[in-house]
Amino acid sequence: MLQSKISGKAYHDATKHSYLSVQLDPNYVDASTxxxxxxxxxxxxxxxxxxxxxxxxxxxxxxxxxxxxxxxxxxxxxxxxxxxxxxxxxxxxxxxxxxxxxxxxxxxxxxxxxxxxxxxxxxxxxxxxxxxxxxxxxxxxxxxxxxxxxxxxxxxxxxxxxxxxxxxxxxxxxxxxxxxxxxxxxxxxxxxxxxxxxxxxxxxxxxxxxxxxxxxxxxxxxxxxxxxxxxxxxxxxxxxxxxxxxxxxxxxxxQKSHQQKIEQPIFNFDKDKFYQTVWNRRSSRRFRKQYISWEDYLYILQQLEQPIPTDSFEEIEIYSIVHRIEGISPGLYKSTHLVKAGDFSEKIGYLCVNQAIARDGAVALFFVSNYTSYQTAMQLAGFLGHRVYLGSNYLGIQCSAIGAFYDDETQRFLETTKDVLYATTIGI
Ligand SMILES: Cc1cc2nc3c(=O)[nH]c(=O)nc-3n(C[C@H](O)[C@H](O)[C@H](O)COP(=O)(O)O)c2cc1C
Known part of the structure; x- marks a missing residue:
């Protein structure tokens, strides 16, 4: 069991980005190939x-x-x-x-x-x-x-x-x-x-x-x-x-995940509006640094709390870095609990390999896990990322996935020992 846990982590560790690794290998390719x-x-x-x-x-x-x-x-x-x-x-x-x-x-x-x-x-x-x-x-x-x-x-x-x-x-x-x-x-x-x-x-x-x-x-x-x-x-x-x-x-x-009882999620989307959301879903390329409401933010988090219909269990924890939510102190939150207060927008932009979307959004969400099965955990992170897209786009809030971040520095910033699997940013 321990061996298999180490193996998944080894592949995650071997693919970490750092400031230096991105400078040395910026992934330039000839698009024509x-x-x-x-x-x-x-x-x-x-x-x-x-x-x-x-x-x-x-x-x-x-x-x-x-x-x-x-x-x-x-x-x-x-x-x-x-x-x-x-x-x-x-x-x-x-x-x-x-x-x-x-x-x-x-x-x-x-x-x-x-x-x-x-x-x-x-x-x-x-x-x-x-x-x-x-x-x-x-x-x-x-x-x-x-x-x-x-x-x-x-x-x-x-x-x-x-x-x-x-x-x-x-x-x-x-x-x-x-x-x-x-x-x-x-x-x-x-x-x-x-x-x-x-x-x-x-x-x-x-x-x-x-x-x-x-x-x-x-x-x-x-x-x-x-x-x-x-x-x-x-x-x-x-x-x-x-x-x-x-x-x-x-x-x-x-590597096998732990087992859980299958539970179906219950969503209350208006079907016509949700169909349009699925059809029009896009990744935001730029935010206008506007605020979103606390109600909308909670609504998006609630979609993430709905059960995932599978008997494979991997716990995915969510950290939020709030930049712009009406009435809420900017800072790092674990779920809705404040871990540290402050405007971290510049810091998050930097940690996400200097991406302005991570700096200018209303909130950046990071998914972390101590997984048993790496394949399952990463796919569940992607699955939750999809719910962030659809939940936010449904409310007229933009979203983008973020797969590029400086792994170790992000982990230290989040004050977690768990692996950082994925990030998304939402905003207007
Ligand atoms: C796993 C994953 C990682 C991504 N990472 C980034 C990222 O780091 N920065 C970014 O601007 N977009 C990122 N994206 C968004 C893609 O660029 C986008 O999905 C793609 O261009 C297609 O556009 P669409 O989402 O509007 O259909 C990511 C998407 C996925 C699924």
Whole structure:
């Protein structure tokens, strides 16, 4: 147990930023060498065009949809419902459909760019259940998230192990939001036979499964492992292996989280307004240093306190650095308890690698943890980060994720011994 705990931490420690490390290696890349951000299976696979008027299609589509296309001189950038570090989108989504009228039972790859499902495997008496929840058969959908890690390591090198996992957490958050809008209960699963799935789905060392979501009825039934291996199709147009990431993934995949009883969250969003929020979610690039109300801030914190529907438990603590909330002393807070008073806006801007959004927002939130499973903890941090985006955007408050911070200095500032996993900033 101790050994596995140390291993996860070792990978986090090895990817820390410091003032010096960022000066020495500022992550500059030649944008023209960016690997492809969309995976497509060969043309001969059967495809189902998603029809947004069909509720199940719409549920699947909204988990990953492109919501804005930014045009540039040398091309365009397609932004999605889920945020992604550097807009590199390492995550892919697969959906197993079983027993849904009008859709052939099978495993599909969601081709985000073309709004279609590509049938990569037809089910008989086999399926994903045997790797994920042995002894059960799911009538409904099983979503599987994987990371085509080179899309991120191309730019962020070893630190991209963090971004892949955080991005996966956001993708889970986007699935949860779509499920909520389609009145569907879900369960997130982090502990499953990832190595066997990577092998049988033909991912080789290039695509790494990180999490699953079950949405459907579980029946007691033995389902066989996939009777055929899915052929390898590369998620990028070219690939460079990163030994550190592959090893970090291997070691941290076998760390299991503690178990907890699954509880469903209860949200009271106005569905039409929430749909618009999901559709219009964006990362703020600049704040006008305006104040937000205490009520709005508490509302956002309350969304974070709602249960996460999974039986994997990792405690994530939240520190807030309040710069601009009406009627509240600026300072460092643990939850709503004041740890130290002061205007730390300049300090937080510096700690987040001199990013003005961390200085000029109303509040910066940091997620810290003493995790058992690194993969689960990072994904839960990303999942909570997604709730911060949607909760704040719902109120008309802007938000941005922050994955870049000076780790040790931030940890000292927060006066915690726990690892700092992630940050977000909100404001107007
Ligand atoms: C894990 C993660 C880390 C991020 N880190 C930063 C950051 O340090 N600074 C920043 O300005 N944006 C950061 N972002 C926001 C991305 O730049 C943004 O999601 C991406 O450009 C896509 O834009 P959108 O969120 O508006 O769709 C991060 C996003 C994620 C998911």
């Amino acid at each position: 960016q690997p492809a951000a969309f995976k497509a299976y060969p043309k001969f696979y059967r495809r189902v065009k998603l029809d947004v008027n069909n509720p199940i299609h719409s549920f699947i589509w909204l988990t990953s949809a492109i919501t804005l296309e930014k045009m540039y001189k040398n091309g365009s950038e397609k932004l999605r419902v889920n945020p992604s570090a550097g807009a590199l989108y390492p995550t892919e989504l697969y959906v197993q459909v079983r027993g849904i009228q009008g859709i052939v039972d099978g495993i599909y790859h969601l081709e985000v760019e073309n709004n279609c499902l590509t049938l990569i495997y037809e089910l008989i008496d086999d399926g994903l259940e045997s790797y994920i929840i042995p002894g059960k058969s799911i009538k409904g959908c099983i979503f599987l998230i994987s990371c085509v890690y080179y899309r991120s390591s191309w730019k962020y090198q070893d630190r991209s192990i963090r971004y892949c996992l955080l991005d996966s957490g956001h993708h889970l958050g986007a699935i949860a939001a779509s499920a909520y809008l389609h009145d569907t209960a879900i369960q997130l699963i982090f502990d499953f036979d990832k190595f066997a799935l990577n092998r049988d789905l033909g991912f080789e060392n290039k695509e790494l499964t990180t999490a699953c979501v079950i949405s459907g009825e579980a029946q007691e039934k033995q389902i066989r492992r996939l009777r055929l291996k899915v052929p390898f199709v590369c998620g990028t147009d070219y690939f460079e292996a990163n030994q550190f990431i592959e090893e970090a993934y291997q070691i941290t995949s076998v």
